[in-house]
Amino acid sequence: MNVNEVMQELEALGKERTKKIYLSNGAHEPLFGVATGAMKPMAKQIKKNQPLAEQLYATGNYDAMYFAGVIADPKAMSPADFERWMDAAYFYMLSDYVVAVTLAETDIAQDVADTWIASGEELRMSGGWSCYCWLLGSRKDAEFEEDKLRQMLAQVEQTIHTAPERAKIAMNLFICTVAISYVSLHNLAVETAKKVGPVQVGQDKPKSKLISASDNIQKAMERNQLGFKRKYVRC
Template identity: 75%
Template sequence: MNFESVMQELESLGKERLKKMYMSNGAHEPVFGVATGEMKPMSKIIKKNQPLAEQLYATGNYDAMYFAGIIADPKAMTAADFERWIDGAYFYMLSDFVVAVTLSEADISQEVADKWIASGEELKMSAGWSCYCWLLGNRKDSEFSESKIANMLETVKNTIHDSPERAKYSMNNFIYTVATSYVPLHERAVETAEAVGPVEVVSKDQKKSKFINASENIQKALARGQLGFKRKYVRC
């Protein structure tokens, strides 16, 4: 399948209901509204194809950008490629569920994510913390520096309440992921969640706020027997 046939197929799979849902979450035109599961038959045919992924990502079309993440070859991508992708990720469904997911399968994942976390830019920070969530939820505990993850927990504890709104979600999820998926620091993460408490996040239009609470979600996961949980795959 080439670029034109993929775009035609994506357009034919679009649903108005999903398009409205994506747009309510921050997507903007162009967007077709394709269910992610509907992309699987195409991805099985194409498998990994980095040049095609680059073409699709460059369209600015949400569905094409999402599909680019599915067929990308993360190990063929450089730090500059990931910087280009994060610059094009204009809302969290791209930064956290396309770019961060793709980055988590690259050999340079931690160094790129560290840079984004330190950037102070909302969606880069969100993608950086999200990348660690994907990593910790998939790779063996032995692949991580315990002292580094401990320091990151401390950073979250000290800065989450004053961080950009979208970054708060990813930082909250980082505490949860360490508690459930990274056994060496389970207790430390539980203590961090309790120390942080509920985190207020304000909607984009500043009209309403809600509270997210890692501690509650950790307790629910433990009740389900999910301590040490690892995903087999990160991408679809």
């Protein structure tokens, strides 16, 4: 399939209800409103195709950009490619669920994510912390330096309340992911969650809310998820 054929198929799969949901989360035109599950048959047909993924991502259409992440060949992408993709990621569903997810399947993931976390830019920070969540939830513990994760937990404890909005949410999730998926630091992550306490998000909206890593960790423990690792990062 070429880029025009994919775009036609995505348009046919679009639903107005799904489009409204995406728009309410920060997406903007152009988009069709395609449910991620509806993309699977086409993804199975195309498999990995980096040139096509690049063409789709460049359209600026949210559904096409998401599908680009599904069919991308992450190991064919350089740090500069990921920077370019992040530049075009205009809201968190792209930065955290397309770019960060694609990055998480590479050998350069931690290096790139580290630069994003240190950037001070909201969506890069969010994407960097999110990438670590995808990594910790899918890779063996031996692939991480325990001291580095300890330092990252300390960084979250010290900076989460003054971080940009989307970074707060990703950092909160990082605490939860360490607690559940990196067992040797479970206790430290639980203590970090207690010290951080509730985190206020949505202050730019009519009604803000509080998110709690401690509550989410407790719920995961009740579901016997300690040590959880997912088999695949991408759908």
